[in-house]
Amino acid sequence: MAQHTKAIQQMPPQEVEARSHGEAERSRENVTFQPRVDIIDTNDEFLVVADVPGASQETIDVTYQDDVLTIDVPVEHHGVGPVAVLRQEYGVGSFQRRFVVEAPVDADRMSAHYEHGVLTIHLPKAEKAKGRRIKVKQA
Amino acid sequence: MLLTRARMPRDPFMALTRDMDRLFESMFSPSSRLTPVEIQQSWFSAPLNISEDENNVYVETELPGVKLEDIEILAMPEELTVKGSREINLPEGSRWLRRERSAGSFERKTTLPSEINVDEVKAELREGVLTITLPKIEARRPKRITVKALAGGK
Numbered sequence: 001m002a003q004h005t006k007a008i009q010q011m012p013p014q015e016v017e018a019r020s021h022g023e024a025e026r027s028r029e030n031v032t033f034q035p036r037v038d039i040i041d042t043n044d045e046f047l048v049v050a051d052v053p054g055a056s057q058e059t060i061d062v063t064y065q066d067d068v069l070t071i072d073v074p075v076e077h078h079g080v081g082p083v084a085v086l087r088q089e090y091g092v093g094s095f096q097r098r099f100v101v102e103a104p105v106d107a108d109r110m111s112a113h114y115e116h117g118v119l120t121i122h123l124p125k126a127e128k129a130k131g132r133r134i135k136v137k138q139a
Numbered sequence: 140m141l142l143t144r145a146r147m148p149r150d151p152f153m154a155l156t157r158d159m160d161r162l163f164e165s166m167f168s169p170s171s172r173l174t175p176v177e178i179q180q181s182w183f184s185a186p187l188n189i190s191e192d193e194n195n196v197y198v199e200t201e202l203p204g205v206k207l208e209d210i211e212i213l214a215m216p217e218e219l220t221v222k223g224s225r226e227i228n229l230p231e232g233s234r235w236l237r238r239e240r241s242a243g244s245f246e247r248k249t250t251l252p253s254e255i256n257v258d259e260v261k262a263e264l265r266e267g268v269l270t271i272t273l274p275k276i277e278a279r280r281p282k283r284i285t286v287k288a289l290a291g292g293k
Contacts, residue, residue: 061143065143092188
């Protein structure tokens with residue numbers, strides 16, 4: 001039961017700064033944020049759930065390559081026009097995060113959906129990685 | 140949404156990064172082998188960004204995964220309250236491998252920079268971002284004054 005405890009691991013983050021639903025990673029050009037992520041192990045798949053508010057579904061990019069899952073969520077500032085900022089408690093920018101997936105998964109059947117600012121990625125386990133219920137025959 | 144199952148040749152640098160990651164994991168978090176759930180949760184908060192222009196005060200907050208019916212907005216002439224909650228449920232027969240997203244209820248109260256018309260407040264929830272538009276009352280808006288030149292000596 002515990003074999004996938006560390007099935008999906010986070011890549012080490014760079015510099016971080018606080019954001020409401022994640023942490024920021026500063027690069028030369030702009031600021032990207034690390035979204036907060038839940039990872040759930042169901043029997044058949046891994047669910048990777050990320051808080052990435054303010055994106056649009058068309059521009060979200062989820063990549064699985066060489067056991068690395070990359071979540072790339074561009075967010076543009078949804079400004080209401082020329083305004084004077086009175087208080088800013090969170091920054092707005094794109095989200096990015098990577099995980100090493102150490103468990104065998106069937107990435108060809110990977111799927112994802114975006115709803116209410118939450119990205120859910122379904123990463124089905126490879127057949128051999130699934131737990132099997134073995135029937136014991138009576139001798 | 141773009142889903143890529145890439146089949147590119149292995150990047151040696153990436154392989155190194157991954158080895159480093161494993162090393163770090165085993166060196167610094169041996170206890171995580173005993174406790175499958177990494178609890179890094181915090182209470183749900185609703186951070187506010189507040190701005191204004193001539194006619195309106197705008198209050199924005201990020202509420203991913205919060206349902207419309209779970210949000211309550213109370214507008215008073217000089218004060219705004221936003222409250223709500225979200226639940227995160229574990230599907231039956233599943234278990235957490237990582238848990239960072241917060242759940243629970245939040246309540247934020249803020250004074251407004253200018254008196255607003257409570258009857259005309261509008262709120263919109265789009266992809267987890269709540270935008271509240273609060274129109275300033277007429278009398279508080281800056282007035283543009285036209286200065287007429289007086290023709291001298293009548």
